Amino acid sequence: MNGCGYQGKILWIDLSNSLTKHIEPDKNFYRTYLGGPGLGLYYLLKFLPQNCEPLGPENILVFAPGFLTGTPVPCVPRYTVCAKSPLTGGLGKSEAGGYWGPELRKAGYDALVVVGRAAGPVYLWIADDKVEIRDASRIWGLDTGEAEAFIRQDTGVKDAKIAIIGPGGENKVLFAGIVNDLSHFNGRNGLGAVMGSKNLKAIAVCGSKKVPIHERDKIQQLSRWVSQNYREHPLSSALHEYGTPAGVESNNAGGCLPTNNWSLGVFSGANDIGGKELTEKYLVERGGCYACPIRCKRIVKVDDAEFKVDRIYGGPEYETLVALGSNCGINNLKLIIKANELCNRYTIDTISTGMAISFAMACYEQGIITKEDTGGLELKFGNEEILLSLIEQIAYRQGFGKILADGTRAVAARIGRGAEAMLLEVKGQEIPMHDPRVKTGLGLQFALAPNGADHWFAQHDPFFTSEGSLGLEALAPLGILEPIPALDLGPQKVRMVFYTSVLNSMYDCLGVCMFGAVARSLIPLNNFVDFVQATTGWETSLWELLKTGERVNTMARLFNIRQGLGCKDDTLPATFFKPIVSGPLDGKNALDKEAFEQAVKLYYGMAGWDETGIPTAGKLLELGLDQFVDNQN
Structure with missing residues (x-):
């Protein structure tokens, strides 16, 4: 049975046996994990063999829209894809916007779990209750534009939403991604290679259902406020104008x-x-x-x-x-x-x-x-x-x-x-294009993100560096009240990274785009509480939603520990412990390695993990993760 805010169905597809089934979780399941990586990590922790090969048929590939994705809530288009990453050997997790995630929910599903491997190339066709595994041999080898055009013709639905891989995914490039509408990417962690390893070319979706909503009028009222005010906010207006x-x-x-x-x-x-x-x-x-x-x-x-x-x-x-x-x-x-x-x-x-x-x-x-x-x-x-x-x-x-x-x-x-000296990666994933020597919290993000170097594991330092800055004003409800210098590596910086890593995880679970929400944009924190209440009818709070973010971050840590990743992997490339070369910062800004390592350990303590980065039994119990207490290794 579905309730307000969720469809009440998870679609499970076994490609090895061409079988499909529905899983119907209860309300408490959704309230505990919401959506996105919450659902993805639940199924990975429950069903993925500990030592499975990332490109083997036993890997599990989960597509999970955020909990608010598909509703009229503004700036909430995102869905998460999860699997064991072939690039890092740990958690593969990547978000994308566009229209595919909302369409899956309109087809009546809160997530799609794909297991096994098809005998030959296939694509999935999901049209509300109709689910088909179709032959894709004629489009295997085609690039995304050509293959998408074929699928639209084959299904007869011109506006179907299609998540697809190209030759990079088919050839199992370890950093292959998945694209929907040809330009919205689940780009990182090699999840397109996992899709290719399953002989799965694409997932085409067409839905005609609405996500059940408790108070649609209230959401529409809040949505109008965003539409009327995004041009007045300096960050959201700049994103519109210049991207x-x-x-x-x-x-x-x-x-x-x-x-x-x-x-x-x-x-x-x-x-x-x-x-x-x-x-x-x-x-x-x-x-x-x-x-x-x-x-x-x-x-x-x-x-x-x-x-x-x-x-x-x-x-x-x-x-x-x-x-x-x-x-x-x-x-x-x-x-x-x-x-x-x-x-x-x-x-x-x-x-x-x-x-x-x-x-x-x-x-x-x-x-x-x-x-x-x-x-x-x-x-x-x-x-x-x-x-x-x-x-x-x-x-x-x-x-x-x-x-x-x-x-x-x-x-x-x-x-x-000596090629290792040229490397710039964490956990096997290449560094994004942001320098932690000018914003140290970003270095903690790179080191601590469970999916390898990730520049949106938490919020960025410049939002919190001065009195009256947008980040301080926006995130005051979290208790971040005093300016924190961009180059600081002390307890206040670690606290900011910890709190906002929990916040960003909450955003992912809801399906929120960082470019629509504080601190990066205009929608205030408490509006998301209003959105969830109006969608579900639950009497919820920011505290409960943030606890979901913390729960999911802890689940991600458990997953990596099971796959053999740990504190030894929470590091940065040697380049960042050396000064910047050229320009106004020439010879400056080298990170202090000892201070950085102490900051990582302090994050562990704030997260309720022991000195080796393993979540304590007390923390797991506090987060309601009782079922994982005895098998976190």
Whole structure:
């Protein structure tokens, strides 16, 4: 039976036996885990064999919309995909916006659990109560645009929402992602490779049901307030106007733009690849996600013969512009836009792709690898001629790309000869394009995120650095009241990271986009309490919702411990314990390693984990995770 706020059904599909079934949890299950990673981690902890191979049929792949996803609540379009990651060997967790998550809930399901492996290529067709496992042999090998067009024709539903993999996922590139509507990505942790390992090309969904809501009028009233006020808020209005690409120019001006595999903090061509240039020359529309008025996505088009780019693949975000641009020493914006399109067609993560290429460039520049190793490619920083061909090689596991497709940690182990010194990864996942030497809390995020280096495990330091700052005002209900310097690594910084890691986990469970909520945007904390109450009719509180976030973070820690990850993996690359080179911060800002390690241990204590990072029995019991007390190892 469904209740207000949830459909009451989990769809379970066994591809090995072509079987489907429904699971119908009770109200307490939803109130305990909400949605998104809460549901995903529950099924992973309950049913995943401890030592399973990430690309074996026993891995479990969970697609779980947030608890409010699919309702009219604004800025809540997101869903989570979870599995054991082939890139890190630990928790694979990645969120995406767009329209697919809401559509799954409109089809009547709160989550989809996929187990087993199909005998040959298949795709899933979910249309309300009709669930079919269809042959996909004719589209296996096609890129995402071609395959999506086929599925729309095959189902006869032009507006079906489709989550799909391209050749990168099919070829099990360890950082392959999953894309919906060709431009909304579950980009990190290699979950597209897990999907490919199951011979699952796509999941197409069409739903006609509404998520049951207790007080629809109240939600619509709150939604109108967001629509009327997002342009007045400095952060949400900037996201609408410039999107994330504006960070290229600002980080370069601050001396912290990743350049040439993080060897420099300033890039001379930053203005050529930044938000202003992108907006003025190539932007054709501001795209968005379900029920979101902010519309921060960039939809771009390039018409010239050399780099023709189709607008259906969206446009590059900040991370992409830097990973495939400045960090590879490339300042050709049209080339980077085309590279982004290829990554979207092939479904490979732009961060890890760019980092793999820049890592190889650094090794080449240091003489660790030569043309003999690269198949004749001259991997020098700034060499525009190799970018597109190397992306294609990675996606199809050909040439030197076959080696890079396993991620930089594996490549360094294979190459040896000092290549490890060029690595920038945590738990096997490549670092996002933000420098923890200018905001130390971000370094704690990178080290502590259960899915490897993640720049949204918690909120970012600059929101809390001064009196009257937006973060301090917005998160005062959490008790974060005093300014905390960006370079501080003391107890107040650790507390901020701990509290906001719980907050961000709560957001993921609800399906909230960080670009719509405080501290990054305009929707206040207490509005989410109102949204949940209006949706469900529950008498809930911010305390209860935050406890769900803490519960899920603890479950993620348990999952990693089971897979052999622990305190030894909560580290940072050596680069960040050295000063920044070049620009206004030249010779400055090296992280203090001893202070950083103490801060990690302090986070453990605040989280209720012992000195080795294992959650205590008392903490598990306090969070209602009784069933996991005796088997956390």
